[in-house]
Structure formats: C-alpha cells, structure tokens
Amino acid sequence: MNAPTPSRRAFLRNAAAGAGVFTLGATVPFGRAWAQLDSPVISFPPYDPNVFLQISALDNTVTLICKHLEMGQGIATGLATLVAEELDACWDQMRFTLAPAHLSRYRNLEYVAVQATGGSTSTSEAWLQMRQIGAAARAMFVTAAALAWKVPEAEIAVKDGLVTHGAHEATLGSLAGAAMALPPPLVVKLKDAKNWRLIGAHKPLPRLDSEMKTNGTATFAFDVRCRDMLTVMVCRPDVFGAKVASFDASEATKIPNVKCVELPSGVAVYAPNTWAAIEGRKRLKVKWDCSNAERRSTIEMFKEYRTHLGQKGVPVERRGNASAALDRAATKLEREFQFPFLAHAPMEPLNCTVELSANGAEICAGSQVQTIDHLAAAFVLGLRPDQVKINTLLAGGSFGRRGNPSSDWIVEACHAAKAINGSAPVHLVWTREDDIKGGFYRPMVLHHVRAGLTADGQLSGWQHQLVSKSIFAEATSIKAIDKIFDRLFVEGGLDSSSVEGVKGTPYAITDFDVRQHNVTTAVPVTWWRSVGNSHTAFVMETMIDELAVSAHKDPVEFRLELLAADPRACAVVRLARDKSNWKTAPTGDGRGQGIAFHYSFGTRVAMVAEVIVNGDTIKVDRIVAAVDVGIAVNPDLVKSQVEGAIGFALSMALRNQITFDRGVVQQSNFDDYEPTRMRDMPKVEVHIVRSDKDPTGIGEPAVPVVAPSIGNAIFAATRKRHYALPLGYGSIPPDYLTGDSPQAQ
C-alpha cells in the first residue's frame, strides 16, 4: 500500500481539503501551536512533533493525542494501534491523551466540518490518517539516525521502538529531538498487510486505559476539581417545555454558602460540594409556567402518531410498485410496531466544568461532538470560538447522550457560569434522576408495514411508514450549528437518521415504498446508540422472520435468498448459523432460537439468540454473533464492543422504556429504568469474518440485532410474535436454571 505522493504544495492542499490528511509538521509548527492550547488537564511531554503524536525524550513514551472521545469503545487503543504499527513502536511505550476541541486539526474526515465521535466512524475515518502519522514519524526517526550515525537510511531498522544499525542502537525517545527538527517526509510508504505486527493481532493488546480505570486514577469529567469550584444542580420542570414562573430560595439558601439563580433551563443551585447542592435543590420552591409544555400521556402521543399514517408524509425510498405487488400477493401481513422513548443512562451522569476568565472560557467535559459544543458554548458566552477552550475528558459512557445537536448540558453549564459572572468555576452536575427524566431520548417511534408473499413464497410488495420526531430538523436555535446539520443529514424534511435501516436495506425488495412522518413534541430527542437502526432493525427482522414462517421457509435460508446480491451479508448469516447449532440446538421446555441480521454503519452483523421462556419470565441463554467489520484492527476490541452491545441492548429489548403520564416522565432511576444486570447476561460468542477490506464501525452495529434475534427466538419458543419493545419479560429466577459451572476460559 502506497500513500499518495504529492508535492509539498499539493500536500498542504490535501491537508486542507482533508483527503488523507497528514499534518505532521507540514501545517503545524512544532511546540508553539500547542503552547497556546496548553491546559492544566492535559500535560504535554517535552516534544510536540505534531498534533497527533508526542514522543518524550524523558521517558521514551509515545503519546497519541486521540482525536476521538474515549467513552469505553476503546478508540484510544484502536488509533494507537494504527500509529504504533507504522511507527514500529513498542506497545508498552504507547500512551494516549484526548485531543481538545480544535476543528481544523481533529476534524472527523467522514463529516463535512465537525470534530465528532459518532456514527461508528472513528476507526474508518482515521484508518489512513493515523497510519500516515506513524509512518511519517518513523521516516523522520530513520533520517535522524542516519544523520547522527552517518549511515544510509536504507540500512536502518526500526523494531519495537528501537532504531538500529550495526552496533548503533537508539530509542525513539533519545532521537526525538533530532527527528522532530527535521522536515516531514513528502512521501510515506505504508506497510503491506502481511507485515503487520499489531493490526489484527490474534493476541489482544492491553487497552491503554485499563490500568487507570482499575486503580481509581482515571479522570472523568465528573472528577475534575478546580480551586474554589462550585457544584451546580439545576431544578428543572417536571414537564418539557415549561418555564420558571417564580421561585423561592429562602429555605435553600439557609444552607451555608448555597445560592440560587434562574437559568433558561430552570433554577440553578450553587454550592460548595455536591451534597450541599442536592440538599439545596430539595428545599428550593419553583413555580412553573406550563402553558407551552407537553402535557400528554404516552397513549395520547401514539394516538397522534397514528393520525399521520393516513397522510402523504416524506418519501424516503421508492422502487417498483409496492401497491400493485401487494394486490397480487397471495399472503399479506399488515403490522404495526411501537417503540418507546429511551434514555441513554450512561453510568457517568452528564456534567461539565466551566471556568470564565478575562480572556475567555475553559471547559472540561466528556465532549462527544466538540465542534457543536464549541460553537454553542461560544454563542452562549458571547465569545469567539477561539476564546473558548474545551478539554475533552474521559466519558463514563455516552451512547449518544453526550453528543446532541443542541449541546444542552454544555449550554446549561455555560449559562450557570455566566449567571454568576464567572466569579467561580462551576461544575454542573446531573443526578441519575435528572438523567432519566431529562429528555434527549431515543425518539418514540411508530412503524406501519404491509408486506406480501406470492403463492410460492417470494416477497411481493413492501409498504413502510414510520412516524417519529426528527433529531436533526430544527435541532437548535444556533444558526451556525443548524447549517452543519442541514447539510449533513436533512433533505426536504427527510431525516435519514429516523429511517436508516429501512432505507438502504440490503434485502432485495423489488417493490418497495417507504415514507416518513415527522411529528413535533416538546420532548427533546437525540441519537441513541445505533440511532434509527435501534428500531428499524427490529421491524425489518421481525417482518422478515414472520414472512419466512408464512412462506414455510427456514428463516436463515429465507434471508440468504434475499441477501444473495450481498455476499458479505450472506457470509455473516452463514457464520452465525454454523457457529450456533442452528436447528440442532435443544428445543422444548420453552427453549427457542432466533436469528437477526442487520447492516449499519458499513458493518454487517448476524446474531442467533437462544432463549428460555417460562411464562412471563425469560433467560437469554446464549447469543452467537458474527460480524464483518472489514479489517478488524483490534479483534479483541471488536469482540468487546459486540459483547457490550448485547449487554447494553438487552435491557432495552426486555424492559426499558420512558413513558409519560400527563407530560411527566414516569421513570426516575435504575429501579424503574433498570439496565442489564449480571444475572441477565447471556453467554456471548463473537466470530469475526476475516477480511482485507478497509475497517468499518463496531461501536453501534451490534446493538440493532439484539432485540429482534431475541424476539424471533421467543417466537420459536412460544409461537408468540412481538410487535413492540420492550418485550416485557422479567428475569427467570436463577433457581429455575440448571448448569451452574463457571465459564472461565
């Protein structure tokens, strides 16, 4: 593999355009640029060779400045693997730090003008860029050694972080000063795949964040401490769209050093520590103006959703003649599917530190879409973006919550800082109740599908309507941000994120008609891990499964017929089938197997779930997953993302929902919005298709197939078909199950 070989001029132009960006030294001066961004949170080693890589002469460490938020997905380890591979660094010397908000340096190359971690793009967008960084740095070390030792560059070897020639040997750290004084190479040659030592390595590389996350030293945004910092909690209304009418803080301010100030989102309680803020907020009395608030209950909202089904809606995808094909069909299925609002519930609740100074502002947050947060913060604070510095901190999960089109929590923290004129640094903290009740949910969605089969069991027509609130349309009141989103995601009212997974389905549906209806509600919505696919996959895979049964075909074979044009899809379906004892697994006693396949974010995933159903309780006993992510840069991280996606999605499949009673969210904490627990977790096997294609995403793509594979398994076990999530089963008591041996491998 050879990287492009541009002239220097072309090189800079390419860098500006972002095609295979290589910024090492070419566009950013060493050292100085960073000095302006120096930060108390991120401390920089002595050498700043460029914006992505720092190699220390002091301790011989190689630090990746990770352009993506590390929120558990392992991207810091993943990108470091790419750099270390080409640099020929030793894995033990690799470190990482998270890049601050800086669009021109850390832009997501798959998006137009956003620094963002999302859409399962991180590995694919940085795949070439990170390897080029490593290769360029390696070339500079080779040149530095050649000059120092007066030997030809071609005779110099780099291996495991050591640069050698005959009797000469030097660490990367010892050559760092000389290497970084050199001009960057104009051409970089990347390794052939056969020479990879780290990419795709069978032996798992230790995660770079493993030690810090097992000894209490990892600093999440929640752990940021500044001198004289005030903790802020905001008292928000029970119903979305309400405003503060008046408030009485007399009881709250009896707590020493507590004060209360009105913000656009509610009344802020400032206190010297978290407990005082919690206590202060309990004593605050707020009257709300609910004249524009959402006061409906869930059932009324669904009623309104249904009224849209008779309307024209926004055309999404149309081919053939679905209506005529359905008229011809021998068997017709007409099904409605309901999906509730869902909270993300990351373990670390939202929080953000803002410190104002005479010259600007410094923010610490687990920022996922830094560019939006950056623009929004500057807008609220009345500053230019270059006056606002956002330090990216480790995030204790996100699942989309920390990335939302209106940066609600960053905005709220900025208002809190501004409301006291920056007299102290503020740490806005949300409690779990704030999180569960706070909106920015996965939208509530209604699907209506009509699909037909010919007498010989072929698909004959598919009409699909979907009703949802759009995430992107009218995302925010900040024009600069709206423009970004409109350009990216919204076209003539069509929000692809609502309907992805139906739109672009790899199933060969000849006569297909998909329409979308956008509803309005004051309930704020945002991306939720796998976004539209979190519901569309359930609809597609439930329908396909039911059609297969109606056609008297094996659900695997039926899918393979419809996926024949996509060999990679067929391969994952077959792999999941073959590894799961499909059809030969034990049945009876409430046992059943179900399969689901979905394509999202460039990745194909198939899962076979085995369930044991006993009345209204269930044990998801085993899930076998097969994935095609192209080249698996870190197979162990790919597996952990699939295992984790199953753990994450299981509670959404079985029990999680946000419901409204006259506008008030009925859930509040982990008792009534209970994530998966240890007892729920099935045995998971993950199989990765070997591939030489460029890598695709894995943070999200395993989520969509979890619920439908379980739903289809429940059908196999009970002949009961489910058309809504959550499925509504409780956990089978552990005593019901036998087979009690530990599973250490």
Add this chain to the structure above:
Amino acid sequence: MVTVPLNVNGRSANVPVDSEKMPLLWVLRDIMGLTGTKYGCGRALCGACTVHIDGEAARSCSIMVGDAAGKTIVTIEGVTCPQAEAKSCPQTESDRCAKAVLAAWRRLNVVQCGYCQSGQIMSAITLLKKIPKPTCKDIDLGMEGNICRCGTYQRIRKAICLASDMLDGKAL
C-alpha cells in the same frame, strides 16, 4: 460544620463535613479528593460507589458519614495497599484478592468506559474473599448490585474466575 474521625485507606483523620448525615460518597469525593469512587444513582441501586467498610462491600452513596466514623474504610485507591508492601507487612486476604482481581481485570481487557469498574472491583474482591471458588450463580448474586451500562458482564465473570484460579495458584 462538624468533624468526623475517619480511617480511610490506612490513614486516620478528623474530617470536616457539612453534617454527619452527609453521604460517605460525597465526603470521599468532594472533601477528601478520593474521586476513584463514583456516583451512579445515589440510591444504592448501581454499586458504582462501592467501598469496603470493615471488610464488607458497602454502597457509600447511602451511608451517612457519621455511621462510618471509626470504621475501617478502603476505597479503590487503597485496595492494593501500597504502604503495606513498602513496609513488607504481611498481606491480608483482601490484599491478595485485590491483586488477583486487578491482574485478571487487566489481562482480560475488562473495562470499557470504566466508570463502574471501581465498584465492580470492590465487589469482586469481597466476593472472592467469601467464596474463593465461586459458581456462576455465586457471581450472579455477588455482583447483582453492580451495574455496567457498557455491558462488560461477560468479561467480569471471566475475570472473577481467572482471579479465583490465580488465588488458587493456577493461571499465574
């Protein structure tokens, strides 16, 4: 403002707190600066705030600091007991379990976001101290109170089994 005598990670101090009713979690995090112990729910539902009090796993978000006075408190920062090693003190059973748990957690790349893992580790240590060879059901019950939203349960389960083997002299 009152002071409460606390013994945390082998050190005793009179700690100034807002009230004896202040949850231990916020005393550890906001007053003592021990931020390795996490807030997740505030109601003992998720276990992110798990610490050891007199050797038992306890949810620090739901224990008033006054009730922890005079007891031996160990947080994630203290589980490996570096002071004891420096002085070549005899290792306690807790120290042995902690070492094995941390080693197993790292070897199996258990963590994802990592926010819950302090609590998971604290619970796993007490589980292994009580049940050196846990069955699946023992693990289900022993780890029931610790939520991991990233869904690392499978690896936690394996890591507990691996740590158990390590303590048994196997798999080292």
